[in-house]
Amino acid sequence: xxxxxxxxxxxxxxxxxxxxxxxxxxxxxxxxxxxxxxxxxxxxxxxxxxxxxxxxxxxxxxxxxxxxxxxxxxxxxxxxxxxxxxxxxxxxxxxxxxxxxxxxxxxxxxxxxxxxxxxxxxxxxxxxxxxxxxxxxxxxxxxxxxxxxxxxxxxxxxxxxxxxxxxxxxxxxxxxxxxxxxxxxxxxxxxxxxxxxxxxxxxxxxxxxxxxxxxxxxxxxxxxxxxxxxxxxxxxxxxxxxxxxx
Numbered sequence: 001x002x003x004x005x006x007x008x009x010x011x012x013x014x015x016x017x018x019x020x021x022x023x024x025x026x027x028x029x030x031x032x033x034x035x036x037x038x039x040x041x042x043x044x045x046x047x048x049x050x051x052x053x054x055x056x057x058x059x060x061x062x063x064x065x066x067x068x069x070x071x072x073x074x075x076x077x078x079x080x081x082x083x084x085x086x087x088x089x090x091x092x093x094x095x096x097x098x099x100x101x102x103x104x105x106x107x108x109x110x111x112x113x114x115x116x117x118x119x120x121x122x123x124x125x126x127x128x129x130x131x132x133x134x135x136x137x138x139x140x141x142x143x144x145x146x147x148x149x150x151x152x153x154x155x156x157x158x159x160x161x162x163x164x165x166x167x168x169x170x171x172x173x174x175x176x177x178x179x180x181x182x183x184x185x186x187x188x189x190x191x192x193x194x195x196x197x198x199x200x201x202x203x204x205x206x207x208x209x210x211x212x213x214x215x216x217x218x219x220x221x222x223x224x225x226x227x228x229x230x231x232x233x234x235x236x237x238x239x240x241x242x243x244x245x246x
Contacts, residue, residue: 032228035196039224042180042205050123050148054141054176055156056169057129060184062093064156064210065126067219073103074216078121082107087128088140096126099215113147125151132172142176152179154207160188163197170202180207183222187211192230 017030045051051068053061065082072078082105084096100107106120125148130137145153155178157166170181181204183195198206206222220226 035228036224038200040199040205042207042222045122045152047121048118050118050125050151052125052127052145052148052151052153053156053182054127054145054153054173054178055129056132056158059129059156059158060210060213061129061156061182062096062126063213063215063217064182064184064208064219065124066096066099066215067210067217068208069099069103069105069124070216071219072122073105080105081118081120081123083111083123083125084109085111085125085127085144087130087144088137089128091126091128093126111147132169135172138172138175145176150177153177154180154182155204156182156184157198158185159183159192159195159209160185163194166194166198167201170198170204178204180205182206182208182210184210187218192227195227 017027053065055061069080069082072080082096082100084091084093084107097107097109111125127141127144130141132138145151153176155170155173155176157169159166161169170178181198183198183206186192186209195206198204209218209220209222209226211218
């Protein structure tokens with residue numbers, strides 16, 4: 001967590017208990033409650049909704065789509081459809097089409113303009129990653145998204161990157177109609193506290209956490225508790241681990 005956001009939490013804790021801090025355990029409990037109140041939940045997934053996963057090249061968005069698709073089709077038993085579309089560059093994610101065949105999910109390689117409303121429970125669109133440092137590439141992606149009507153757009157970010165890079169990537173994609181964030185590659189980093197910079201420093205909610213490259217793999221709803229349990233565990237025996245993950 002950045003010094004600015006950490007100081008804001010400290011100031012609120014001091015306002016609650018004064019200059020004489022309580023025990024360490026009580027202070028951690030207060031910090032957990034304070035941070036939990038700042039967590040914003042994403043909107044529920046609407047029925048017959050269309051979802052586009054976008055992000056920088058190498059962010060893991062196609063892997064996240066496959067994991068989300070697995071939960072939707074196998075765990076929830078919902079009918080899904082997938083579009084693997086080209087962008088300014090070709091979409092080379094052949095594994096996505098293969099995985100759709102394994103799941104028995106309909107997949108398309110072309111988007112037909114003027115399609116009727118989605119008849120399946122949920123639809124996913126995979127487009128190639130773009131160079132977030134190239135404003136023209138981001139603008140081209142924004143133009144491509146318009147042809148899909150009003151889909152739910154999710155920005156996938158590599159959680160192993162430093163906060164400064166993640167925030168710069170969010171700013172680069174800010175002209176897109178981003179609804180929320182999906183944080184991937186969390187198995188590659190032990191310090192999850194920096195994710196609070198995305199919660200406190202942007203207007204976006206976080207929908208999913210993803211760890212590992214295996215499909216189906218770990219893919220869960222993002223929550224304040226998931227972060228706090230790694231950063232500020234309740235049990236006193238875990239305090240050393242909490243210090244290591246700040």
